[in-house]
Amino acid sequence: MTHPAPAIAVSNVSKSFGGIAAVAGVSFTVADGEVVALVGENGAGKSTIKNIIGGTLRPDSGHVRFAGAPAIEGAGRTRHTGVATVHQETSLFPDLSVAENILIDRLRAPGSATVRPGHLRRAAAPVLQRVGAGFGPETIVRDLPAGQRQLVEIAKALAAEPRAIVFDEPTASLNLVERELIMRIVEQLRADGVAVLYISHYLEEVARLSQRVVVMRDGQVVADRPTGELDRGALETLMVGRELARGYPVAPPPRSAKTLSVRELGDDVRVSGVSFDIAEGEIFGLAGLMGSGRTEVARAIFGLAGAVGRVEVGGRPLRRGNVRACVAAGMAFVTEDRRHEGLFLDRPIRESLSLVDLDSVCRAGWLDGRGERRLTDDLADKVRLVARGGLGADGGSLSGGNQQKVVLGKWLVRRPRLIILDEPTRGIDVGAKAEIYRLLVELARAGSSILLISSEMEEVLGLSHRVGVMHDGRLAGVLDRSQATQENVIRLATGGAS
Numbered sequence: 406m407t408h409p410a411p412a413i414a415v416s417n418v419s420k421s422f423g424g425i426a427a428v429a430g431v432s433f434t435v436a437d438g439e440v441v442a443l444v445g446e447n448g449a450g451k452s453t454i455k456n457i458i459g460g461t462l463r464p465d466s467g468h469v470r471f472a473g474a475p476a477i478e479g480a481g482r483t484r485h486t487g488v489a490t491v492h493q494e495t496s497l498f499p500d501l502s503v504a505e506n507i508l509i510d511r512l513r514a515p516g517s518a519t520v521r522p523g524h525l526r527r528a529a530a531p532v533l534q535r536v537g538a539g540f541g542p543e544t545i546v547r548d549l550p551a552g553q554r555q556l557v558e559i560a561k562a563l564a565a566e567p568r569a570i571v572f573d574e575p576t577a578s579l580n581l582v583e584r585e586l587i588m589r590i591v592e593q594l595r596a597d598g599v600a601v602l603y604i605s606h607y608l609e610e611v612a613r614l615s616q617r618v619v620v621m622r623d624g625q626v627v628a629d630r631p632t633g634e635l636d637r638g639a640l641e642t643l644m645v646g647r648e649l650a651r652g653y654p655v656a657p658p659p660r661s662a663k664t665l666s667v668r669e670l671g672d673d674v675r676v677s678g679v680s681f682d683i684a685e686g687e688i689f690g691l692a693g694l695m696g697s698g699r700t701e702v703a704r705a706i707f708g709l710a711g712a713v714g715r716v717e718v719g720g721r722p723l724r725r726g727n728v729r730a731c732v733a734a735g736m737a738f739v740t741e742d743r744r745h746e747g748l749f750l751d752r753p754i755r756e757s758l759s760l761v762d763l764d765s766v767c768r769a770g771w772l773d774g775r776g777e778r779r780l781t782d783d784l785a786d787k788v789r790l791v792a793r794g795g796l797g798a799d800g801g802s803l804s805g806g807n808q809q810k811v812v813l814g815k816w817l818v819r820r821p822r823l824i825i826l827d828e829p830t831r832g833i834d835v836g837a838k839a840e841i842y843r844l845l846v847e848l849a850r851a852g853s854s855i856l857l858i859s860s861e862m863e864e865v866l867g868l869s870h871r872v873g874v875m876h877d878g879r880l881a882g883v884l885d886r887s888q889a890t891q892e893n894v895i896r897l898a899t900g901g902a903s
């Protein structure tokens with residue numbers, strides 16, 4: 406019996422950057438109608454492989470074949486026919502319509518004539534239907550919530566009718582309902598015979614969707630096994646090379662003094678009438694569906710978005726809209742958009758790490774090189790930073806997850822009085838997550854107050870003393886740890902009574 410060639414065959418692929426191997430001798434296949442999960446720690450080499458399969462990066466040696474055929478070499482870029490990629494960061498044009506975004510590659514094709522809007526709409530409708538979109542082709546992308554933009558991203562990939570499709574963490578920061586939708590699309594693609602390579606840090610998704618798991622560590626494949634043979638613990642151990650502690654670390658009960666007091670907070674647009682307190686040493690989770698106003702609450706506390714209402718830190722009214730005053734009051738804000746707001750891509754990693762704590766690395770106004778080295782080495786260690794080129798390499802050379810660890814880590818050691826974290830573990834691997842949870846609990850134990858915003862319900866429920874649930878711009882209820890179950894949170898988040 407002859408076997409058909411696999412839809413994707415990666416053979417002995419190696420790639421180095423500046424003499425440092427990102428991936429070395431990687432081989433695996435994905436067959437038609439198969440979902441293969443690609444997992445590994447931050448910096449293991451997953452994105453490098455994705456980019457080589459997608460044709461945006463050329464391997465130093467080895468090759469990728471699609472259904473037995475090599476890629477078509479063109480000037481500068483390799484064209485890989487039959488494979489599409491759904492990226493983590495959205496690549497959509499916000500001011501164009503859904504249909505224009507979906508068909509943009511064809512609109513830009515040389516020799517393409519002017520396209521009539523009616524034609525565009527008709528061409529986009531079937532793929533929108535295939536992803537179960539509840540919006541029309543003429544909707545402007547900017548008006549869609551993030552979860553639905555991800556559907557447009559997938560529809561765009563499907564428009565080319567690919568035989569193989571690569572998903573890069575498609576559910577990061579989506580809520581449970583939106584995640585379910587994406588997973589059903591993947592299941593349907595598989596049933597339709599499409600080959601799927603699924604990159605994810607969410608091991609429950611890996612267990613549900615994939616038939617096979619390829620585990621990468623330090624640029625190499627360390628396991629390629631049927632998913633059914635690996636339980637969660639075994640998979641984690643393969644990924645991080647050690648056994649991870651189960652469950653969440655427990656913070657001691659909060660103290661009685663209030664750190665933060667928020668009254669009738671609003672942003673004049675989406676959020677209004679939000680009131681709550683956070684005590685010293687308390688972890689307060691903020692849950693809610695995407696678009697419910699969680700991020701806006703955080704921004705309004707910091708005075709960033711035309712905020713109204715009263716905010717007190719340590720019993721003193723906060724001078725609003727003045728970020729410097731907030732920082733002076735001991736507040737720290739780690740936003741969702743960490744890569745643009747906290748990391749120098751073209752400066753040594755060491756500088757990004759030491760910047761918030763300059764006082765401790767400066768002696769009489771001079772930068773103390775040894776002090777800086779000690780501080781940054783310690784920090785890098787604490788967040789399990791994988792910087793294969795050392796801390797002297799530029800921030801831009803780090804993998805996505807490791808860039809996030811830098812920005813998060815530098816705030817965590819500063820022991821702020823109040824730290825607001827928006828999606829702190831997005832894109833971060835299981836091992837580093839465990840470290841970050843430990844650091845958060847340590848901060849709380851030392852008396853810091855923490856406002857934790859996360860779409861990962863398990864994380865919010867596992868770490869928080871209390872959980873506030875947002876619905877439609879209002880705080881629908883606050884649940885104590887004993888009442889904070891997934892069902893109760895979902896009920897409040899979807900507009901049900903507490």
Ligand SMILES: Nc1ncnc2c1ncn2[C@@H]1O[C@H](COP(=O)(O)OP(=O)(O)OP(=O)(O)O)[C@@H](O)[C@H]1O
Nearest residue numbers: 422427447448449450451452453802803804805806
């Ligand atoms: N342009 C580059 N210049 C220098 N080094 C790079 C570059 N791109 C990747 N690397 C290095 O290659 C290694 C693999 O990175 P890659 O982005 O493939 O990891 P990853 O598994 O996708 O990680 P993450 O889960 O954080 O996204 C890392 O050590 C990274 O620092």
